[in-house]
Amino acid sequence: MLTVFVGILIFLFLIDEITKIIGMLEGIATQANMNMIYFQTILKIIGIAYIAEFGAQIAKDAGQAAIASKIELAGKILILVMAIPILTAVIEMVLSLLPS
Numbered sequence: 001m002l003t004v005f006v007g008i009l010i011f012l013f014l015i016d017e018i019t020k021i022i023g024m025l026e027g028i029a030t031q032a033n034m035n036m037i038y039f040q041t042i043l044k045i046i047g048i049a050y051i052a053e054f055g056a057q058i059a060k061d062a063g064q065a066a067i068a069s070k071i072e073l074a075g076k077i078l079i080l081v082m083a084i085p086i087l088t089a090v091i092e093m094v095l096s097l098l099p100s
Helices: 002-031 036-061 065-097
Strands: none
Touching (some): 002 036, 036 065
């Protein structure tokens, strides 16, 4: 419980910095005329990665290495599922650049 509490407390202290970073990235995405749906998806993917890592570390600290590996696997699968629209858009863009 102490590990979870300290981890959440550290995250709460860093929320202002995280907000600044997200704002900066959002500005860059706007300047690049990037579709905001893709930007939001990338932020969700990053969030899933951090949450899965945090959960896996807590499970490892509790001596549950098997559960930790399952959490990591679930995080990777969720990331892959969320990345499919971005990968599809990249493939379509590359195919549109190739001569017919």
